[in-house]
Amino acid sequence: xxxxxxxxxxxxxxxxxxxxxxxxxxxxxxxxxxxxxxxxxxxxxxxxxxxxxxxxxxxxxxxxxxxxxxxxxxxxxxxxxxxxxxxxxxxxxxxxxxxxxxxxxxxxxxxxxxxxxxxxxxxxxxxxxxxxxxxxxxxxxxxxxxxxxxxxxxxxxxxxxxxxxxx
Ligand code: NI
Numbered sequence: 001x002x003x004x005x006x007x008x009x010x011x012x013x014x015x016x017x018x019x020x021x022x023x024x025x026x027x028x029x030x031x032x033x034x035x036x037x038x039x040x041x042x043x044x045x046x047x048x049x050x051x052x053x054x055x056x057x058x059x060x061x062x063x064x065x066x067x068x069x070x071x072x073x074x075x076x077x078x079x080x081x082x083x084x085x086x087x088x089x090x091x092x093x094x095x096x097x098x099x100x101x102x103x104x105x106x107x108x109x110x111x112x113x114x115x116x117x118x119x120x121x122x123x124x125x126x127x128x129x130x131x132x133x134x135x136x137x138x139x140x141x142x143x144x145x146x147x148x149x150x151x152x153x154x155x156x157x158x159x160x161x162x163x164x165x166x167x
Contacts, residue, residue, distance in 0.1 A: 002034050004052035005052065006038065006047075006051050007050075007052070008094070008095065008159055009091075009093050009094045010159070013050075014051070014137070016050060018048075018050055018057045018058075018137075018139075019056060020056075021056050021074050021075055024074075028056075028058075031058070032058070034052075035047050036060050036062075036070050038052060039062065039092075040062070045061060045062060045063050046060065046061040046062075046134045047134070048134045049138075051093050057138050058072070058073070058074050059076065059134035060072050061130050061134060063127050073111035073112075073131065074112040074114065076109050076110070076138075077109065078132075079107075079108045080108045081106065081108075082105060082107075083105030084102055084104065085103060085104070085125070086101065087100065087103070087129050088100050088101075090143075091133070091144075093142065094159070097155050099143065099144070099151065101129075101133075101143050101147075103128070103129050104128060105124060105125065106124040107123055107128045107131060107132065108120065109121050109122075109131060
């Protein structure tokens with residue numbers, strides 16, 4: 001197991017559209033276990049492969065208090081969405097910033113597990129928001145894309161300054 005490096009906004013690699021997963025091999029299982037370890041260590045409730053610079057349609061989430069209910073979604077697709085909800089969102093790629101984002105309140109999602117088997121889940125509230133947020137990453141989209149460009153620019157400048165200081 002290994003901790004993976006998380007890309008930070010405005011890294012252009014976060015804008016990559018991820019490719020469909022076609023090989024459900026040992027390498028994929030190692031990536032999944034590394035992503036889970038990285039998410040728990042951060043700590044976060046979701047992580048998309050895009051964020052660790054792997055451009056495959058794969059995400060992991062765990063919204064449980066005990067951090068013992070990981071879900072792995074490969075090639076996820078939203079089958080239906082219902083309602084609307086606004087929640088404050090944060091992102092491991094935009095550390096330290098939280099902004100309200102409006103998303104569907106309930107989603108039905110079809111995805112594959114680590115062996116390639118298809119399954120369907122119904123998610124609502126935080127889990128639904130989390131899945132939609134992580135699926136956005138696979139399209140190269142970030143939650144800051146939903147806020148005003150003024151706020152987004154302010155966050156970008158602060159994170160760029162921070163990065164320079166860390167170097
Ligand atoms: Ni995120």
